[in-house]
Amino acid sequence: MKKIRFWSLILSLVLGLSGCYKEGALHASMENEKVYSEYDLPQGDHDYDKDILEMFKKYNTLFLYKYNPKDIYYNTDEYVNGTYFPEKDSTAAGLFDVPSDEAWVGKQVKLLQELWLDYYPEEFLRQQLPLKVFLVDSLYSAKSGYGSPVELLNNNYLVCRGVDYILVTYGSSRIDEMTKADKYEFKRVLHRVFLDYLDIPVTAEFAAIGNYTIFSNVNNKPYIYRYGFINWDNSSTPQRDWFSYIDAIVDHSYEEWISDGPSGFLHPSKDTQGKIREKYNLVIEFFKTNYQIDLQKISNDLSSYGE
Structure with a gap:
């Protein structure tokens, strides 16, 4: 199958209250611009890669479980990821991501369809979804100090957004351990972040x-x-x-x-x-x-x- 190729934009990411928020988001237009990215589809040969390719055709959005960390951590003019120095057992404050386990991406995509995408008309999603949806296991921030990032954990984030992407978590075996309360919170944040991303003007x-x-x-x-x-x-x-x-x-x-x-x-x-x-x-x-x-x-x- 012929691969799809695009060039990337500079992204923006700022921490906020129900996940990661970017201040002063762009106003949503009724037409998705044809923006190019460096990412190719399909990214693998799993059964769910066919589903992800179909979702791209349907929504004009790349659902990505393989990604370049710079696309998550660039905040227009600075790099906002944290760093762990194992030789010193110390951490510099910032964000840390854990990529999705590819064995669980299929379930992650189905969960997003059920809790998020099914609530919006297909044409609306094609016009309003961001260029990219990053599929990760987890995203968290850590404070500076001696010890690992997990030991210096500051906040966990369920959903995050930037200028042209939304990042979603639960790409691992823990998706099977979600309680009803977990699903409630994940779904609530998914919709709030998406609607906030759209920045629809007040009437x-x-x-x-x-x-x-x-x-x-x-x-x-x-x-x-x-x-x-x-x-x-x-x-x-x-x-x-x-x-x-x-x-x-x-x-x-x-x-x-x-x-x-x-x-x-x-x-x-x-x-x-x-x-x-x-x-x-x-x-x-x-x-x-x-x-x-x-x-x-x-x-x-x-x-x-x-x-």
């Missing part, structure tokens, strides 16, 4: 509802629900407010949204003015109308993994 209708001047005075924090905000720390601009709603919809089932609990943002005790419901409806309808995506279904289905 004018949504932005018009909020009074963002309240964030200039911390004394207004107890009244955020009254003004239609659900997160004091991440809602100070229309775009950040928009993302806080997208994140919360993916994170919490509709039952949670209407409950009298900490995530019951639509409950009358919190949504006293109806502004949260108004914003919620705008986000849900925007994704259904423009992309045929049911965001609430993603989080509703998540609840079954947490049992």
